[in-house]
Amino acid sequence: SNSFNSKNHPHRRYNPLLDEWVLVSPQRAKRPWQGQEEKPLTSIQNQYDPKCYLCPGNSRANETQNPHYEGVYVFDNDFGALLKEEVTTDKADDEADELFKMKPERGINRVICFSHDHSLTLPEMSVEAITKVVSVWKEEYQSLGKLDYINYVQIFENKGAVMGCSNPHPHGQIWAQASIPSQVVRTQQNLKSYYDKHGTTLLYDYLQKEIESKERIILENKGFVALVPFWATWPYETMIISKIPLNSLSDFSHEDQALFAQILKDLTTKYDNIFSISFPYSAGIHQAPTDLESHEEWHFHMHFYPPLLRSASVKKFMVGYEMLAEAQRDITPEQSAEILKKSSTIHYKNK
C-alpha cells in the first residue's frame, strides 16, 4: 500500500478553533464541472448612483435621507434582524422544556458604508481611507459594547451577489447583541481551554509555527500576518491574525490601525488578482465579547471565506455532504497559499 502524501491522498485536518474536522480531497480537483455558473461582479463605473440607497444624499427606506457624507458613514439598518426594544417574558429560562428552548434576543444592527464613492471596493481604496474604516470599527465596537445589554459585537462584510450582498456600494455590517452567538461560544471554549493549559493564546502559538514554516504565510507586516490556515475550509480561505495577542479592536493603537488597513488592502488586492475580478467573500472579525469578563484567551483575528473555486464563475458548493456531515475541500490549503503568494499586491485595474 502507498505511503501517505497530503498532496495526493484524501485526508482530514483538525480545526482547533471549532473543534471539528475538514475533509481534504486533493485528487478531486480534476473532476469536470457541468453545474451552475455565477455571474462575476462587473466593475462599477459610476462614483454616484441615484438609485443606490447607500449613496450620499439619497433616500432610504422609511423616507430617511442619507447625509451628504464623505468617507465612512454608519447608520442603523432599516430592516435589522434584531430590535433594540426590550421585551419581557414570563417563562423563566430554566422552566422551559429542554427540547423547546426559546429566548427573546435584543440587539442593534448597523450598516457601515466604507466610502461615499459607489464605484470603490476595499482593495481600491487608499490605506488612509481603509484606516478610517478600521477606526470606525473600533469606535463602534467600543460604543456598542459599552451598552449594558450588548455582550457581543459581530463586524462583517458580505461582498458580491454570490454572497447575498444586494448592493455593490462598498459597505459592511455590525450586529451587536445580548447573547454570544453559537460559533463564538464554541471558539471561545476552545481558546479558553488552550489558554488554561498553556498560558499562551492558541493563535499566538499557532502563528509562531506558521511564521517558522512560511508555507502558508501570504502577507506579513509589523503588526499582522495573513495566512491560509492549516484547516482552511473554503478554497481561498484566509485569516489575518495580530502578531501579539490583542484581545480586540480596543487594544489597537493608531499604528495598529494603519498596519491592519495595509494588510487588508494587500490581501483583498491579491484576491481580486487571482481571476482579475472583484473577488466575492464573507469576512468578519472574531474578538473578545463585551460582557465585561476578562478574556485573556481571545486573540484578535479576521476570517475571509471566499466561495470561488475554479474560476471567476465556478464556486465551491457547501451542500449535501457538507451540510449533513463535514466540511470538504478540493485543493489543499498549501496549493491555495501558493496561488495567493504569487498573486500581486498591485491591483489588476492599475496595471
Place this chain on the structure above:
Amino acid sequence: SNSFNSKNHPHRRYNPLLDEWVLVSPQRAKRPWQGQEEKPLTSIQNQYDPKCYLCPGNSRANETQNPHYEGVYVFDNDFGALLKEEVTTDKADDEADELFKMKPERGINRVICFSHDHSLTLPEMSVEAITKVVSVWKEEYQSLGKLDYINYVQIFENKGAVMGCSNPHPHGQIWAQASIPSQVVRTQQNLKSYYDKHGTTLLYDYLQKEIESKERIILENKGFVALVPFWATWPYETMIISKIPLNSLSDFSHEDQALFAQILKDLTTKYDNIFSISFPYSAGIHQAPTDLESHEEWHFHMHFYPPLLRSASVKKFMVGYEMLAEAQRDITPEQSAEILKKSSTIHYKNK
C-alpha cells in the same frame, strides 16, 4: 416594554441535536430584496438525454458505459472525494502537534440513480419506484457498513443547480468512510447524553410533544412523521422521523420501506407545489454509524434543507453573520409549517 411574542419579536431557539442556537427574526421578512436571483429548475422534457452521463447505455468518464438499466442503478463515483486504497502513515496520531492534526481518510463514494427516466424527480415517481430507492439505500447502508474499514455511511441528495447539483437526472449520493464526520459526532453526543439521562431517545420524546401540539406536523402515516423542527434553520427545513426509534435503515421492515417512500413522495410534492417548480434542496439521512458499537441513542431521521425563501428565484443566503456567528432565519418555523400544511399532495403538474 412589550411582552414577548414569537411571531413578532427576534428570538433564539435551541437545536438540541447540534447543541447550538438559531436566531429567528420574524419582522425581517418585510425587507425588500434587490440581490441575486436564481434560475428556477425548468421542467425536463426528455426521458432520455444522449449527453447525460447518468442515462442508461451512455458512457461516463474513463470510458465506462452505463448498463441499459431499468429503475435504480448504483455505481462508484468516477471523481470521488474519498479513495478505497489504504495508505500508510508514519506519524502516530498522538505524536502530531495539537495545532496541526492531519489523518489520511479512506472511503467509498457511490452514485445512485433513482430512475432510468431522465425527466423524473422523486415526487413524480410512483410510491413503488421510490420504495425501490429506499430498499437500495438499505442494501448499500448494510453492504458498505459491513466492510471493516467503513464506520459511517452518509446517504444524501443534492437537488437543483442552486444546490451544486450538476445533472438533473434523478440521483443521490452515498459517501461511506472510516471516520464519523464532525456533525454526526456532535449529533451522536447530544443523542447519547439525552438517552443516558432519560432512557428514551431524544427524538422519540420530541415527537410525542410535536404530535400532541400538531402545530409543526406536516404529514403523518403509520411509520413516519414529517415536521418542521422547532429549531429549523432553513426557510422550509423539515425532518422525517420514524415513529418508533429505529436505529437505522437496517431496522426497516418491508412495510416501513413503503411507508417511508409514501411520506417522501408527499413531502417532496408539497415542496414542488409551494412555488410550482421543482423545489431545490439538500436532503440526507442521519442514522447509527456502522462501527459495531451499540447505538440505542440513535433514532432514524432524514433532514431536508431547501434554500428558497421568498419565491422560486430568491433564496436565503447563509453568509456573513451566519458563517461567523450563528444561523439566522426570517420567517418562523410555524409560518413555514402553515404553508407546507396547506400545500397539496397532488403534484402541480398533474392538476
